[in-house]
Every structure is written in C-alpha cells, then in structure tokens.
C-alpha cells in the first residue's frame with residue numbers, strides 16, 4: 001500500500017530523517033519507536049507531506065504521493081499530529097466534523113447524511129459523544145486527545161498516521177483506543193502507522209515495529225525481532241528485560257532500575273520455618289523469587305510467606321483456590337505475599353534440612369503422602385478417584401538463579417523425588433508397578449537472588465548435586481515419617 005524508498009527530509013540543511021526505506025501492507029499496523037529526537041515525528045511529517053522530502057520517494061497505492069491533490073491525499077491519508085497544550089475554542093462536534101473536509105465539495109454546504117454518520121461513529125468509537133457540545137478547552141488532555149483521534153477517524157481514510165495516539169490517556173482509554181484502531185485494521189483493512197513511546201503497547205498492537213536511531217532505521221520487523229534486551233538497551237540507553245505477555249505472543253519489556261533499594265544481606269534456613277498444628281510455615285525477611293505449582297500464587301513471583309496447609313483426608317471443596325485464599329486471610333496472612341499449598345499430611349511429618357554449598361546453601365522441606373502413589377507411565381490405563389495424599393517439595397536457595405536454573409532445579413528435584421519412591425519401593429496400587437509420584441504433587445523453588453550466581457541446576461552442577469541429594473534424602477525421610485505415623 002505504502003512504499004517509502006530512500007527517504008530523507010527534515011527542517012534544516014541537514015536532514016533529520018536519513019535514507020529510510022520500508023513498505024506497509026494494506027491492513028497492517030506498523031509502530032514507529034525510538035528515543036526522543038530520533039526523528040519519529042519528522043518521519044511521519046515527511047510521509048504526510050507536512051514537511052518536504054529532500055530525497056527519495058513515497059508511493060501510495062502505486063502512485064507517487066506528489067501526484068495527489070491536497071484533498072485527494074486527505075481522502076487517502078488521515079493524520080493525527082503530536083498534540084501540544086493549546087486552548088481550543090471549537091466544540092467537540094465541530095472539531096470532529098473538520099475531519100470530513102476532504103469529502104466536502106463546498107465548506108459545510110454539502111453536509112451529508114454520510115458525513116453525519118461518520119462524525120457520530122467516530123465520536124462513539126473514541127467515547128467522546130457525551131462531550132459533543134462541550135468546548136475543547138474545557139476537556140482534559142486525554143479527552144482532547146480522543147477528540148483528535150475521532151477527527152482523524154471521521155476522515156475515513158484507508159491510511160492513518162498517528163503520532164503518540166495514547167499520549168495523555170489513562171490505561172483504560174489506551175486499550176480502548178488501540179482496540180478500536182486495531183479493529184479497523186482487522187475488519188476494514190485500514191492501514192496504520194503510529195509513533196509510540198510505550199514499547200509494550202507498540203509490541204502488543206503492532207504487526208511490525210520500526211525502531212529509529214538518529215533519523216535512520218536501526219531495526220525493522222515483527223515485535224519479537226525488534227524487542228530484544230540488547231537492541232532496546234543500545235538504542236534507548238536504558239537497561240531492560242524482556243518477557244512474554246501472558247496472553248499474546250508479543251514480547252514485553254520491564255525497566256531495570258540502576259538504583260537499588262538498599263537491602264541488607266539475608267539468608268534463609270531451617271530456623272525460618274515454623275511447624276504448627278495446621279501448617280508448615282516459612283517466613284523470609286525479604287521476598288524470594290519463586291516458581292511453584294502451589295494452590296495460591298502458582299507460577300512465578302516474589303513472595304515472603306510460604307504455607308503448606310494440612311487439610312483433613314475428607315477435604316472436599318468446590319473451589320480449592322478460593323478456600324485457600326480465604327484461609328490465608330482469616331489466619332492473618334497477606335494473600336498477595338503468600339504462596340499456599342495443601343496436603344493431607346500432618347505438619348509433624350515434614351522433613352526439613354539445610355544443605356550447605358561452597359558459597360550458598362539450600363533448605364529443603366518435604367511432606368510426603370504416598371497412599372495415592374501412581375506410575376505416571378501407566379496413569380492413562382484407568383480413571384482414578386480424586387486423590388488425597390501428595391508430595392509437596394520446597395527448595396529454598398540462598399543464591400542467585402538464572403531462569404534456566406529455576407527450571408533445571410525443578411527437573412532435578414522431580415527426578416530425585418522419583419528415585420526416592422523407587423528406593424522406598426512405593427508401588428502404584430492400581431498397576432502394581434513402581435510409582436513415580438502422586439497425582440497432585442507440588443513443587444516450589446524459591447531463591448534469595450543474592451550472592452553466588454547459579455546459571456544452571458542440572459544434576460552435575462554444584463546446585464543440582466545438592467538439590468538431587470537433598471530432595472532424595474528428605475523425600476525418603478518424609479515417606480518414612482508418614483508411614484510410621486500411620487502404621
């Protein structure tokens with residue numbers, strides 16, 4: 001739809017935009033990113049003809065852009081410029097109506113039903129219809145921004161150029177506006193080029209991103225190609241870490257501050273555990289980076305409190321997570337700061353042990369019920385009753401783990417648990433074969449993220465060796481304790 005070839009342009013003798021080439025397809029949403037002054041707005045202005053191109057060419061639907069009359073171009077291309085603080089005395093409706101000028105033959109004399117429908121639809125889409133008779137200078141910055149998006153939208157041009165459309169908008173209006181724009185791309189085949197400061201929003205909504213540096217294209221491609229830690233750091237000179245969005249296959253960034261809150265060194269060991277009638281409790285002085293399959297706060301996060309709650313073997317609740325959540329609240333724990341697991345095994349049967357390492361240490365806590373032991377390789381053979389009895393394993397590490405090490409720690413621990421069941425000759429009662437676990441085992445790995453770095457935790461690494469040995473020993477002892485208490 002739009003072809004930009006070796007485009008240069010700007011304000012002074014020296015062009016701001018230098019030798020920029022890219023193409024945008026119909027229905028595509030392209031995000032332009034870059035630090036302050038990198039030339040994003042200037043590029044949009046040169047494309048839209050507000051500033052002249054010094055060299056290069058812009059082709060729209062196969063025709064050179066300079067062959068379009070001003071009005072023809074406005075029917076093809078709507079522009080939302082970067083807004084600055086102005087006093088606007090027009091009403092909202094008047095302002096949005098200005099977007100219809102390319103469709104007029106005589107100024108307002110030919111106002112048609114189509115014009116009216118476009119203006120009302122644009123005001124509805126941007127949620128400004130309720131202000132239609134209000135003067136623009138009586139609206140907040142975000143409300144004014146939405147009115148100008150409505151104006152561009154009322155123009156109904158197949159190509160929309162936006163300069164920071166979410167500037168001034170609260171998060172609800174950011175998503176509402178971008179959802180609306182994106183919908184137009186998907187349903188009506190509208191093409192969007194938009195400047196963004198917010199890298200995460202750009203990644204979420206755009207099909208491709210163009211990252212500018214000093215007026216030139218530094219990176220161009222799908223978000224996963226452009227949003228990489230090192231590339232973003234190099235261009236923006238800010239430390240970032242990328243991570244996946246929870247719902248969309250789009251990378252997101254988190255800023256990494258250079259100023260750390262002063263935090264005294266802390267250490268977690270067996271002395272931080274308490275064994276109560278109803279639960280095993282670990283309380284850390286500072287949050288631990290945690291990965292777990294717990295009932296409350298499963299997944300990854302940072303938590304200070306860890307509970308392994310004992311419920312009766314007859315425990316049966318429709319919504320286990322909700323019940324656990326309210327249990328935490330009624331027992332004085334803060335659910336947002338607590339990882340909660342459940343077991344039918346008495347807290348008195350927990351096995352907790354410290355394992356020193358050269359520069360760090362780990363503490364392992366296991367409760368092990370094996371009444372429902374299962375051979376995972378044969379679990380497909382028959383349906384089983386909802387189980388009670390489970391093996392809950394916690395591995396608390398004084399050390400700084402990579403993401404890889406967290407996952408390897410879970411693998412190593414699982415293998416060590418299975419070996420413990422083998423050692424104890426625990427059988428799957430349904431198949432009579434050696435059990436590998438129970439159907440509801442839970443695992444938690446938590447680390448202080450201080451001190452010694454552990455990039456790996458496989459069986460032959462320093463950390464993996466201690467996890468393997470520790471989980472094996474603690475699981476064996478925990479099984480024996482449970483078996484002797486029920487014998």
Ligand SMILES: Nc1ncnc2c1ncn2[C@@H]1O[C@H](COP(=O)(O)OP(=O)(O)OP(=O)(O)O)[C@@H](O)[C@H]1O
Nearest residue numbers: 010011012016034035036037038039040041042043
């Ligand atoms: N009206 C102007 N006259 C002269 N130079 C200008 C003008 N507007 C911008 N510039 C210069 O052009 C360069 C690029 O500015 P531009 O506004 O395109 O950057 P940007 O990437 O959009 O920045 P920001 O993120 O701050 O909006 C800057 O060095 C700026 O000083």
